[in-house]
Amino acid sequence: MKVKFIGGAGTVTGSKTLLETDGFRILVDCGLFQGLKPLRELNWEPLPILPSAIDYVLLTHGHLDHCGWLPRLIAQGFTGKIYCTGPTKSIAKLVLIDSAKIQEEEASRANQKQYSKHANAEPLYTLEQAQAVIPFFEDIEPNTVVPIANDITAVFENAGHIIGACSIRLTLEGKTLVFSGDIGRDDDVLMFAPTKPVFADYLFLESTYGDRLHPDVDVKEELETLINAAIKQKGTVIIPGFAVERAQSVMLLLWQLKKEGRIPDVSYILDTPMGANALHVFLENLKWHKLSASDCHEMSKMFSIVSEFKETMRIIEDPQPKVVIAASGMATGGRVLSYFEHYISNEKTTVIFVGYQAEGTRGRKLLEGADEIKIYGNYYNVKAKIFQIEGLSAHGDQKDLINWLSALKNIPKCIYLVHGESIPADELRIRIQDEYHFKCNVPLMGNEIEI
Structure with a gap:
């Protein structure tokens, strides 16, 4: 089995993790890069794999940095299924259509006012391309074993953060891989506390606030x-x-x-x-x-x-x-x-x-x-x-992330810290190793591991 980090590594945007296993290719999240121009420019680059070769997308939640590249994926040839919860499907639909409208408006404005460096500014994707994503969604119930293909199954479990957001527990080749998605707070004013994993051979954990604690303020x-x-x-x-x-x-x-x-x-x-x-x-x-x-x-x-x-x-x-x-x-x-x-x-x-x-x-x-x-x-x-x-903040802080690991009944072979800038991710690595003595790794964009 191969796992490749093609987004959301060393940065908090563009989340995309590619799994190749037993003849199948699975993409966990398909997010848009935001922020620094070198990151935004990656949205225009092709994936290191043909979208037509990807069989399934598993979507943790509907924020743009986790679902915002789906229109490009489908426009470039993806024909598989996109699995997510019902609320995530609803939110992703809103987010993608809104994103497409903004991009069309900004391209039009850039052309009218001639402030683009390009002769003709174009949107990353159009409203029509965003709407084309919707038929690909397969909404599933949380806490239910979902058969993906052959002996590959997935369970979506509440992650807090936003409505519909889930962590994904994948079972394949006799191993359990857990993808955290974005973890919410234990004391969020609106969302319920995230469900903690109890077993994982390999765990892919977000680290957005890995180096800080939310202030104890009213x-x-x-x-x-x-x-x-x-x-x-x-x-x-x-x-x-x-x-x-x-x-x-x-x-x-x-x-x-x-x-x-x-x-x-x-x-x-x-x-x-x-x-x-x-x-x-x-x-x-x-x-x-x-x-x-x-x-x-x-x-x-x-x-x-x-x-x-x-x-x-x-x-x-x-x-x-x-x-x-x-x-x-x-x-x-x-x-x-x-x-x-x-x-x-x-x-x-x-x-x-x-x-x-x-x-x-x-x-x-x-x-x-x-x-x-x-x-x-x-x-x-x-x-x-x-x-x-x-x-x-809708993201758990360092304490919340450490606590999310507290129900594990086994010692994972490795925890990979993703969806975080370099310093927060490395600080969280040190804290996890000190607290639990788990092996941790902070992958870089483009890194590939074999399991």
């Missing part, structure tokens, strides 16, 4: 303080939010604060069409999260939910103080950039990041104190106040 109190300070100055609060899970978590906390009379009566806006659609997925899949149906309905009533871009422009031009949740969470694209164009140079503006900011993203640059940022070919001075609330 997240609601932080939100309350920042919002009240901004509104007191008659400023606008912009919260770049991942449309799935993070947007709903922030909505939940703001709704609770408003009910408790702790934040002012101003306009609260959800400006991410995908985030609005994700609310329906939460309503249809109540067993996957902590919200009741009535909570979902009541929470939604507090927000003006925007779908049309002309409404976005009306809100932007309204000088009244307001709180806006807009995608994308790392400010790599989407509606939040339109708000930044108008508000980032205003010292009364407050920007609150509520999730991980990958290398090379605008979010990371703003958190690192950038004086200016580039949006659609133009530079804007940064005068807004920039904050991060780490306590809202």
